Amino acid sequence: MIAQQNSLPIRASPYKHQRDAAAFALKHLKTGGGAALLMEMGTGKTITSIAVVGQLRNEGLIQRLLVICPVSVMGVWRDEFAKFAAYDYSLALLEGTTTKRADVIRHMKGRALQVLVLNYESVWRLEKELAAWNPDMIVCDEGHKIKNHQAKASKALHRLSELARYRLLLTGTLITNKPLDVFSQYKFADISVFGKSFYEFRSHFFDMVGYGFYTPVLKKSREAELTERIHSIAYRITKAECLDLPPYTDVVQKVDLEPSAQRLYRQLIRDCYAELAGGTVTVTNVLAQLTRLAQLTGGFLKNDQGVYEQVSTAKMDALSELVDSAQEDGRKLVVITLHRPEIDAISRMLDQKGIRHAIVHGGITGEERTKQVWAFQNDPDVTVFLGQIAAAGTGLTLTAATTMIFYSLDYNMSNYEQTRGRIHRISQNRRTTYIHLAARNTVDEKVLKALHEKADLAKALVDDCRAGRNPFTE
Numbered sequence: 001m002i003a004q005q006n007s008l009p010i011r012a013s014p015y016k017h018q019r020d021a022a023a024f025a026l027k028h029l030k031t032g033g034g035a036a037l038l039m040e041m042g043t044g045k046t047i048t049s050i051a052v053v054g055q056l057r058n059e060g061l062i063q064r065l066l067v068i069c070p071v072s073v074m075g076v077w078r079d080e081f082a083k084f085a086a087y088d089y090s091l092a093l094l095e096g097t098t099t100k101r102a103d104v105i106r107h108m109k110g111r112a113l114q115v116l117v118l119n120y121e122s123v124w125r126l127e128k129e130l131a132a133w134n135p136d137m138i139v140c141d142e143g144h145k146i147k148n149h150q151a152k153a154s155k156a157l158h159r160l161s162e163l164a165r166y167r168l169l170l171t172g173t174l175i176t177n178k179p180l181d182v183f184s185q186y187k188f189a190d191i192s193v194f195g196k197s198f199y200e201f202r203s204h205f206f207d208m209v210g211y212g213f214y215t216p217v218l219k220k221s222r223e224a225e226l227t228e229r230i231h232s233i234a235y236r237i238t239k240a241e242c243l244d245l246p247p248y249t250d251v252v253q254k255v256d257l258e259p260s261a262q263r264l265y266r267q268l269i270r271d272c273y274a275e276l277a278g279g280t281v282t283v284t285n286v287l288a289q290l291t292r293l294a295q296l297t298g299g300f301l302k303n304d305q306g307v308y309e310q311v312s313t314a315k316m317d318a319l320s321e322l323v324d325s326a327q328e329d330g331r332k333l334v335v336i337t338l339h340r341p342e343i344d345a346i347s348r349m350l351d352q353k354g355i356r357h358a359i360v361h362g363g364i365t366g367e368e369r370t371k372q373v374w375a376f377q378n379d380p381d382v383t384v385f386l387g388q389i390a391a392a393g394t395g396l397t398l399t400a401a402t403t404m405i406f407y408s409l410d411y412n413m414s415n416y417e418q419t420r421g422r423i424h425r426i427s428q429n430r431r432t433t434y435i436h437l438a439a440r441n442t443v444d445e446k447v448l449k450a451l452h453e454k455a456d457l458a459k460a461l462v463d464d465c466r467a468g469r470n471p472f473t474e
Contacts, residue, residue, distance in 0.1 A: 009054035010047060010084045015244040017237050018048045024235040025052045029166045030061075034190025036143070036169040036234040041325070041403070042249040042433040043237050045170045046080045049139055052168065054087045057113045062136040062166060064114045068157065069141035071119040072318035075254045075440065077141070078117065088112035098125055105129045120145050124156035131159075137166040140188060144171045144328060149184035149198050161188045173329045174230070179218050180206070182230060190233050239402075239431040248424055248432040252448060253318060254440045257297070261312035265296055265442060273470045286461045286471060290411065290443055291339075293472055297439035298408045300341040308341040315437050319407055320349060322435065327355065327383065332376070332401040334385045336392070336419055338408040343388050346407065350384055357384035360392040376400055393419040399428040405435045411447045411457045443472055 008014060008022055021037055028035035029052070039045035056062045067077050074093050081091050090112045094101040101118075105126065108114045116133070118126065138161060140146065146154040161167050169189040175181045183201045186193045194201045202208075205226050206216035218226065239245060257265060272289035279285065295301065299312040319335065326333045337343045343361050350357045358376040360369055369391075376385040377400045385398055389410045398404075404423050410416055424432045438444035450457035464471035 008051035009058055009086045010051045011086050012047060012084055014047065014051065015044065015242065017242050017244060018044050018051070021045075021048045021235045021237065022051045022055070025049075025168060026055055028233050029056065029168065032190055032192070032233065033165060034167045034169075034193075034233055036171075036174070036186075036189050038171060038174050038234050038236040040172040040238045041329075042239050042251065042431070043172075043242055043245070045172075046076065046141070047084050049141075049168060049170060050081060050084050053113070053137065053139070054085060056137065056166065057087055057089075062113070064108070064133060064135045064137075065116070066130060066133075066135035066138045066160070066164070067115065067117045067141065068120055068123060068138065069117065070145065070321045071121070072253070072255060072321045073141060074117050074119060075256055079254055081115065089115050091115040091117065094118040094122065094126070098122075101126060102129045105133050108133065120153045123160075124152040127156040127160065131163060135160070135164050137168070138164045138188075139168045139170065140185075141170045142325065143169040143185050143188070144173050144181065146184050146188060147181040149187065151184075154184050154188075157188050158184075161191075173325065174234075178216065179226060180216055182226075186230075186233075193229050193232060239433070242431070245431055248420075248434065251433060251435045252438055253322075253435055254438050254445075255314045255318045257312050257314050257439050257442070261296070261299075261314065264301065264311055265293070268293060268296055268301070269470065269472050272472060273465075276465050276471075281462055281465045283458045283462055286465060287411070287458055290447075290461065290472065293443045294408060294447070295339050295341070297442045297444050298337070298339060298342045299345065300339065310341075310345065314439065315407060316345065316349060318437055319346065319405065320353075322405060323350070323353070323355065323384065326403065327353075331403060332383050332385070334387065334398050334401045334404040334423055336387050336389055336404060336406050336408075338389050338410050340388065342407055343386055346386055350386070355384055356382045357386050358382055359386045360396070361388035362391045364391065373398070387419075387422075389415055389419055392422070396422050397425060397427060398422040399425060402428070402430045403433045403435065405437065407437055409436065409444070409447050409451065411450065413451060413454055416451055446472070 025035040025037060037045050053065055078091055078093055090110055092104050092108060094104060094116055108116060146157055148154055167189050169185055183194055183198055202216060205222045206218055209215050209217050276285060299310050299315055300308045301311045303309050347359060358372040360372050373396055375382045393415050401423050436448060438448055461471035
């Protein structure tokens with residue numbers, strides 16, 4: 001709790017822009033029922049929302065909260081509530097079969113704030129159960145996911161929004177491709193801004209031109225009005241405007257391995273420890289076993305023939321959504337991996353999306369390495385840099401990006417810090433963000449903790465093993 005007159009019910013000291021955003025949202029929620037926080041990634045829209053929710057809860061205004069978000073962010077909401085919510089709540093992630101999720105919804109009752117977290121793709125399938133649950137408040141995280149007013153998820157949320165007294169839209173990218181994108185999002189947040197009819201909205205603000213009159217062009221005479229209406233319920237902030245933010249922001253996005261991958265991981269832990277226990281415990285041996293486990297959390301496991309097989313897509317799915325968001329934002333990304341199978345799979349994923357990208361790994365050296373870096377720094381169509389830590393961690397300038405995603409981590413502190421410096425260096429004049437993808441309850445978390453504490457992970461693992469403990473478990 002914060003000992004201030006304008007305190008918020010969170011276990012943190014919010015930045016000024018977060019306090020301002022919360023105050024703005026609360027004012028509009030209490031008077032009109034809808035608000036939008038157009039906050040760029042890294043500015044803290046999740047913690048701000050948790051503060052807003054807590055204030056409404058403490059004033060007795062809400063009892064049931066529904067959070068809709070991309071599937072890769074569901075775990076983030078659980079973790080952020082656990083870390084920051086300074087009020088009683090009960091939270092459930094709606095996962096599994098439709099029948100199982102419907103049963104969870106029916107049993108979400110109690111005196112504490114009841115919180116359900118669901119992904120966009122499942123909203124329309126569970127609309128009947130969610131309507132019966134009757135949420136007091138709905139939060140749409142990454143709200144641009146409902147920009148298409150004809151999509152099933154959008155239509156379901158438009159109907160559910162009529163039941164909820166309070167609605168909060170969260171996105172750093174309100175307009176991803178064209179101004180038409182705002183209609184569906186605002187129909188959810190506050191129908192009074194643009195009304196119920198998409199076609200009336202379109203005819204008021206746009207001229208239809210081109211062959212067949214299918215191309216909407218914003219009317220010059222309506223530009224100011226559109227902007228004014230958008231900002232009537234919206235608080236907008238970018239990292240560049242947050243003078244109170246540090247020069248960089250670290251984000252940990254946890255992902256949950258599939259049940260099948262979790263079983264493989266548990267078996268591999270037993271196998272790794274058995275191999276160590278049956279031989280000489282050295283730093284080299286321990287780190288070799290750690291590498292095997294980290295490869296599995298990245299999605300790959302070597303079979304008996306020595307060929308890597310993909311055994312999980314959990315991290316790849318999370319990365320795919322982050323890449324999509326960056327593309328919609330028009331932001332360049334640096335993606336860092338430790339293992340070669342990961343870099344090859346990510347490259348294939350980018351190719352499937354039609355995203356031009358530069359690559360630097362151990363097999364790319366000399367003139368070709370320089371060419372790849374130049375393309376990323378200077379070609380606006382090359383929007384992702386994909387690098388392997390061993391090859392791309394030093395000697396490169398990648399300041400065309402302000403966001404770096406660590407798909408996997410090197411447990412060597414020097415390598416890790418050198419890699420971070422590729423986007424955060426003298427020629428960088430913007431705030432930077434580092435996103436770490438970590439598989440929950442795995443060595444990923446152990447490595448992250450060691451890096452954060454600047455601890456000697458190898459020594460700690462060896463000490464655990466020599467003391468008769470499995471070094472790869474908590």
